[in-house]
Amino acid sequence: MTDGVLEGTTSTGSTAGTGGWSQSLFAADDQWWRSAVIYQVYVRSFADGNGDGIGDLAGVRTRLQYLADLGVDAIWFTPWYLSPLADGGYDVADYRAIDPAFGSLGEAERLISEASTFGIRTIVDIVPNHVSDQHAWFQAALASEPGSPERARFWFRPGRGEDGNEMPNGWLSKFSGPAWTRTRNSDGTPGEWYLHLFSPEQPDLNWNHPDVRAEHEAILEFWFDRGVAGVRIDSAALLIKDPALPEIPAAPKPGQHPNTDRDELHEIYRRWRAVADSYPGTRILVGEIWIPDTERCAMYLRPDELHTAFNFDFLGRAWDAASMKASIDTTLAAHAPVGAPATWVLSNHDVTRPVTRYGQEDSSFAFATKRAGTPTDLDLGRRRARAAALLCAALPGSLYIYQGDELGLEEVQDLPPEQLQDPMYFRSAGSDPGRDGCRVPLPWAGTDSPFGFSPAGAMSEPWLPQPSHWAELTVETQERDPNSMLSLYRSMLRIRRSDPDLGDGHLEWRSSGPDVLAFARGERFICITNFSPVPIELPSGCLLLLASADASDGFLRSDASAWLRSEHSLTQGRGLRGPIEGGE
């Protein structure tokens, strides 16, 4: 098959040599985040510099040119701090240290500065809801008595029932099982319980405690001082708990759920915004706000709170025109009143890779329905993932790309059980396959594992095994193929960067029949996605800029998207000719 990639595939090169981060990048454009393309690096699985089979900062430093050629504006690094890795680094033992498996603080500083010479900003991940059980505060709390100031920074409670054998309340962990673990007293007798909304190695902090607030503001300053352009805030809607720790009501009032999306959170983020705004350039706050109500979600994006939040509603939608259009409309409508740009996210390190998802009969995503062994048509999934990439990149706002999606990697669903690491798998006793399948180390080059992930002659295998057929999906292979997923992503991001109609702004739907989504951006840009089982005719009077499948005969195939440039201004009354007509 020859895909209709009309753009050439030469690299964009870099803007190296512009000097230190603070002078160049931050002065460049204070609105950068409204249209930014942000690439998520899951450090453990991106590139291994020292050959121990674990991705690291040295590895990332050797791949900055790759990211510049791809055309990204910023990298979001998943947690790189000192951590026992009970939850892939989302269990932080020290926010001011880099885990030795990844490198050192000095190396992180060099990486931030080097990235900026490529025109790439750095976003770090802050995990405020909880710390590692190895964090000094939690260790001190365990070593202290019930009622002590050390314990007040967490949620320690006596158990219920005779002997305190029952948990303080019935809350469940997001990773399955109870959200409470019982401690032992120094004399070996059973002691108090502590709360963990995730794994027992991730005790929840008490955000009503002034130490917790002050410490996190200091952590923000620590990283802003080192030149980071923003922070991604993990589990941002969970920080505040009702101190009475009541059971979860069947239908909690908005803002009054005992542990999610509580109204008091907003004052925390207003403080954080003041910290971010006290720095030169625009330092952004990006919330991981995984709540179903898009209007509640948008409340975090009021002008004095967070800059943006991940749009998980869209990520959860099935490959279906009406459902995706509904999500786009709801998202844009919720963002408009607060003046914040939307974000478009197809995947991340927590969810099933789009190639796999879109190749399944039920292509929606929800943790609760995630199952291994679902029949998957990867060719179909890959076609749709290509189409979805163009659709998302054309929508108004900023764009997130999870590492490996630009290579069209699928979820690895047959990892040997003894190599799985995700607590989601273990705590659900295997009923949830966990998230390791989207965290397999990237294939860069060569015909055999480790596919250039580790340097030649490395002593250790990659920490998760790579499928042998990834030989066809390496960066090296895809760079040579103008029709590869990587070439599509590069062309897409190059057009997106140079076309003023794309990024932040508005969209206008064009009427297009039930199984087609078509919309215009600005004066002349049009994106069309065909969800129907049959090809559709592209409108005349348009230049085909890029397509996810061959459209050179003027027809857009099933499960494909095309980007077009109208010869006539779309805003001055001369609509399109052909099947996609006028405004809605």
Ligand code: GLC
């Ligand atoms: C977020 C992270 C996820 C982690 C959890 C607990 O959802 O994305 O990877 O397990 O928070 O920190």
Ligand code: CA
């Ligand atoms: Ca390594």
